[in-house]
Amino acid sequence: MDRAESITTAASTSEGSSHGPAISRLPVEVCERIIDYLAAGWDTGYVVAKGEPHLTALTSCALVCQDWYFLTWYHLRRRVHLRDRTDVLSLSKTLRAKPRLREVVHQVVISGASPGERQPIRHLGTFAVMLAGKAPRLRVIIIEHAEWTIGSVRMEDIGFLGVFSYIDTLNISEVTLSSVAQLSHLVSALPRLRNLWCSNVDCLQKQHVSPASLPLNCANMKCLDVRWVAPAVEDLFMQISRASRVRDLALGVDGELDPSSAASRSQTLLDASSTSAETVSAGFPSYLPSHVADCFMPTERHYNLSHHDQLWKLEISLYHPFAEWLWIPHILSRIVSKHFQAMVVMLWLRTDNMAEHLDGLLMTMEQDDVLARLDSILQEKRFSGTIASRGFCIGIGDFGDHWASGNTGMGSALRERYDQLDELVRRKMPRSHGRGILSTVHNTQDIYSWSQDMDEIHRQSMQVEQKKPPERMRTPGPRSSTQHVLTSLQPCILAHIVAWSS
Structure with missing residues (x-):
């Protein structure tokens, strides 16, 4: 069907059909405006996409007919999911064939496996090298359901992420790190990074983080979200918080850890941002054992926000x-x-x-x-x-x-x-x-x-x-x-x- 023609909103009956009058058609311009309106409501800065109403509506529109699929195609490419090296190669090929799409990609999800599993993400390095300079409006990188094994991603390949100068948000979820230095190096490679979110991140490294391993750009962080992560990862966040002027802080307590140490580290993380944090979010998981919950009650020092003057x-x-x-x-x-x-x-x-x-x-x-x-x-x-x-x-x-x-x-x-x-x-x-x-x-x-x-x-x-206006000095x-x-x-x-x- 030529795009200048009207697009049917549903399967219409043919003219002259004995089953009733033909279903009315909407002009293509009206359909485009409807789809553009839906796309405008989708905030790709928000990392949770499943069930997002605007994205769900766009996906439904793409299934109406071939013409509507064409109208929604570019909008849906604002979020790209890369599960392996083949997906990276396919995206690279598409961006070469359709240069206009380079400005469309705002969010990239790099996953190692299906939810509930964690697999190596070797294609992270492939993405950094092959897509460097080809997605200038990319704003958000999400790494999920992954195991970052030693040697699976070359550190020099991570350095290519510096070309993505528009990225301001990094979200890492359901990931196992071999060393916290991997996370530090990844953060350092993103010059405009302002929002760093980690949830359910394990780390095989047990020792504390050396201040010398802090990301060079950690002073620029404005939003830190650390929920149910390994002690080494929380320690890194703590030092980043001390070196920056964090405005928004979110943290979660891990009930599987020793009660006293979990509470102490969480309070230390709160204290590290006390002079700058304007909003604080605290989450407590459903599996928190009763003996862990009880340990917080007698000790007033836990979750003390009395030093947060900007809250x-x-x-x-x-x-x-x-x-x-x-x-x-x-x-x-x-x-x-x-x-x-x-x-x-x-x-x-x-x-x-x-x-x-x-x-x-x-x-x-x-x-x-x-x-x-x-x-x-x-x-x-x-x-x-x-x-x-x-x-x-x-x-x-x-x-x-x-x-x-x-x-x-x-x-x-x-x-x-x-x-x-x-x-x-x-x-x-x-x-x-x-x-x-x-x-x-x-x-x-x-x-x-x-x-x-x-x-x-x-x-x-x-x-x-x-x-x-500034208050004038007056005689008492x-x-x-x-x-x-x-x-x-x-x-x-x-x-x-x-x-x-x-």
Whole structure:
């Protein structure tokens, strides 16, 4: 079919068919606009693609007919998955044949095996050498389900990644390293790297990292995410954090490690970023044994955020059976940052047991005093003028689906439980509810939207702060003292005005 002609939106009946009138056709320009609109909503900077609604819709469009496949082809090549050397050779050939595609590729996934397995990634070196200079807009590299064995990738080949000057994000997940020096060398090869994320990364090296092996560009890091990694990898992140001005820090506690050492290293990592971190995310896995959870309670030094003077948002993720739920008031009570505006506690459940686990959670919340303690802490003077509208959030999510967008298909019984949760949180936290700082969400899409709203409130409050004229020096006296007090309150008042108007 010629692209100038109309494209059918479904299988149409032929003209004159006795089965009914032909299904109407949309002009090609309309179809292109629809597909372009879907593609514009897909943020390739986000590394979790499975279930992402815009990508899912684009994939469905590609299956409608040959013409729609053509319209979506370039958009879908924004993310390229390379599983072996053959895939790398095929991509190189395609980029030579279609030079326009070179500007399209934004995200590359290099995997060694299917999920649950880890295989060598020899094609990482092949990719670095063969694709150097051929994907100038490549922004994100993801390495997953891999085993980086000694000698499988030549270090001189990794150096070719320096040609990809646009890359700012590196995500390593489900990977076994032979040495932490491999990770350090990989980071050093990416001159514009700002976001470094590692999750479930093992390392055969046991000794601590020498400061001399730190990446040369580690001072440029802005976002560090280290969740459930080997001690040597966490040690590298710790030293990178000390050498940089990290704004966003995320960490996870590994329950398989010795309780005291796991807690100590996590707190050390927090302390390393205390002078610069503006947002902190902490996750606790569902397999955390009870004896590990118990060890945190008596010791106040664990997860102490009292030195994080720039902190404005805190995110805590708990997984069933929520053994760490009792820690939350203690963590909040130690926050003293004057910039603190938002906090979310996400409670992650599995779809197959969601109703049962939600019942247990509701009973726990009803019987303990955690929500009441949180409500009391939030009324303290240091939080009276800083927390944003809807700034304290209790959320429920399905950690089997990163892009869950609602519960309409879960049945009335589950929706009734969500209503019970909302009522319980409001009843246990009446003063926070009365101030309008309390909110609840029931799926990951809503918590993503909540986080975006908080980011926008924070951005606007920072703009107000920056536009405020410098305070003039005045002779001390009753009049100037009063004016000084009013001036000092102005940022908090304006921040709330911005929040209410958003």
